[in-house]
Amino acid sequence: NAGVTQTPKFRVLKTGQSMTLLCAQDMNHEYMYWYRQDPGMGLRLIHYSVGEGTTAKGEVPDGYNVSRLKKQNFLLGLESAAPSQTSVYFCASSYSQGAPGANVLTFGAGSRLTVL
């Protein structure tokens, strides 16, 4: 039972480069989320999805794009990386509203991104 798997775990980019972070969940969760964690800032929501083919902006969406082509996968893309995007990125998933356990997020182990 893998839960939420994020790849890669570590990545170093140069300013202006692009990359994609992959999140995969095997719990048949409807909702998926991308957060970034910075020291002293807690977790801030970047984008989220309430179902296959749908995405929505969170608190800090600028500079990121997402796609949810398959229910189990949620991709986070950086088209032109900037040093301000150096962070630890967490993917999470949950059941849909009204379902038992709907409020509980299951997190991946994180992806540490450094932009030079």
Added chain:
Amino acid sequence: AQSVTQLDSQVPVFEEAPVELRCNYSSSVSVYLFWYVQYPNQGLQLLLKYLSGSTLVKSINGFEAEFNKSQTSFHLRKPSVHISDTAEYFCAVDLSPYGGSQGNLIFGKGTKLSVKP
């Protein structure tokens, strides 16, 4: 704007001592409340939650939190901490009217609990 305030960024404590991690939130609507724990180099995992019913909720490893609506607080307590409790603890508030987050989960900035021998 809705917000979650964790009053202490770091809490050092000796093993077997009691601890309280404070969390206050601002909201004019009913909320669901959570504590998540993050051990070093890991993702967050749910510690305990309040959705409705009894205002005192407990985890399997001895933590408890009490929802206080009048003070808009959800403080986390443990009567006797262990070295293994060293971690960062995040309070979170879900403003979704029917649950399911939908991007309405707001996290506090975290409290680092350091348990010393």
